[in-house]
Amino acid sequence: MTRQERTAWTFTAPVLAIIAFVLILPTLLALALSVTDYSVYALADWANLRFIGLGNFTTLLTTPLFWRALGNTALFSVVGVPMAIGASLLAALLLNDATVRWKPLWRVALFAPYVTSVVATATVWQFLLNTRYGLLNYGLSLVGIGPVDWLGDPRASIPAILIFVTWKIFGYNMIVFTAALSAVPQDLMEAARLDGASRLGRFRHVTLPAIGPTLLLAAVMSVAGFLQLFAEPYVMTQGGPAQSTVTVLYFMFDEGFKWWNLGQASAVALILFVLILAVTLVQARIGRRYEWL
């Protein structure tokens, strides 16, 4: 090992040690837990712990609520990611326009929800979504749509939470996109305009390729975020009504921390990990095809 290498290792050692201790070790322990029936009985007496191999996974696959949680999570991600990224991109494009005034003010106002506490904003949204007195239903009634029982109807609860989550998080990606948009080469834009490209054409052939990598990054982060959705349903509906907003992470939290079935919960964590990894690999592959990586 050269002196330089030694120095490099010395500098990275603390970080590597921390990663090993707080990331790799717990992951391995969780992996070990997922093949046991660790429950509150094992907390009382280790002799009650049994090795059950893939038992937790087979139980999970026959638990209807787990499938339901998977379905709910998939629905949240499939609808939520395009919704959130679309809203971010739209806001960023609007803010990027030269004619918009008071840009810093808009930026702050739209970014504020992201940095406000989930519990506080969820409480406000519970009032906005109230069936009888809520602002949202008032607005809908003006255009002749009957009152929607947002948080009480199992069919409306997921859209209600999606609206809230989108409003809450789109500010972050909006800032990222604003940065990316400012790097779009202006001379190319000028040239396209002179060649007679339409607004849509300029967006499609100049802007989009320039912000492609950023778009991919935002997509990867959003997918990972939506697959791990927890706090919003936890605060707003506690998984209800009729367990229509139970997500995979919510299911895991209930199993693991509420009822202390850590074996089962670790199995859920592992499945979630594999899912996120798989989706990210697919996204990376798509990104490479468009030469965004």
Next chain:
Amino acid sequence: MGQAASPPDQGLTRRGLLAGSAALLASACAPRRNPAALRLWAMSYEGDYSPHLMPPFTRATGIDVEVQSLPWTASHEKLLTAFAGDAMPDVMMLPAGWVGEFAMVGAIAPVCDPALVTGLFPGLTEATRYGGRDHAVPWSVAPQAQFYRRDLLAAAGYDGPPLDWAGWRHMGRELKRRRPGEWVFLMPLNWWDALFTFAGQAGAKLLRDRNTRGDFASPEFAAALDFYASLYADRLAPPMLSTELQDPFAAFAQGAFAIYPRSPAMLLDLRRRAAEIAPDRWGVARMPGPRGPAPAGGISATLAVAATSPRAHEAWTLVRYMTGVGAELEFQRLIGSLPARQSAWAAPQMQAPVLRPFRSQMTELVTEPNVIEWERIRIEVQLVAERLVRGDLTSAQAMATMNTRADAILAKRRALVDAGRIA
């Protein structure tokens, strides 16, 4: 943060800033609480108002107490996590149904003095016994009673609610007929109290085979479930969760509901928010039973001492004080909770008419299954009942699903009972 500032003659130097930030970090890490104080965790109103009980105790014994209030919805996981993480408080409030679980994992110590658990309402110590020993001291009892709107009932020709199921539902229909836009019964679909009160009154056993299997298809439970579901089917109670109601008390005070089945904690709300509903506009009665009032369950709150508490003696002194007649009566005045100690009921304040329904229910309590899975089973059963109310399941399907879910939750217990490892 006086020590964080650098001496004035030096001005703002880099060294001063570094030292300052180090001092700031050190002071931020130092525990803010008084290390000598006993730590007490309690839920909800008990937690909020316990600090009011402490000054006389501290004066008499010299022991400082630090109270932390926990929300009901997060307290089970918080206590178990505290035990797993070796961060238990010295004294904690536990609903009687959790005592067996925390005793089994070794989190709480057996009651050291038998005098603490004598003179209580009968049946209360059954739930707090584990392995033949008492593990917590019953503190208060909270059976359900129905709070009703005198004015709304009078308009429909009722002095008070009928106390049998058929009459109760009939009254509900009468009220609904007069005010079709409002509701009658305030029973959110995620609260299990109403269903389990009905089940208790119908005499349902809930679990069978030495508490290793669900017994939710019994005729008694079927009767309770059908009655419960019929209140929603008749549109007397709204198919809503408590998260949607936001402020159930305000809804009751504004007349959106005529009947609000609740624990004695309601008495505190009624006093604090008397401006919203005048005292002559509400009354309280026992919950209806199949053919008149019958025994039902009620949550009883207990106090337990952590097995790991380094100051067990002081901790038991605190439990003795808090479950004593004086403190229980003081708490009754403050938050409406009902003393578990019988001798407290001789006091003049306990003769108030609003307490009578609670008192008569307290002499007729049924004990719920004393297994650690019970809390979860109850929540699962309520979730299935919610799906029945929403029309996803028929009554027969619902009861079968309840049994399936209960059996799955009890699988581990069944294996341990069969192996003879637990009773």
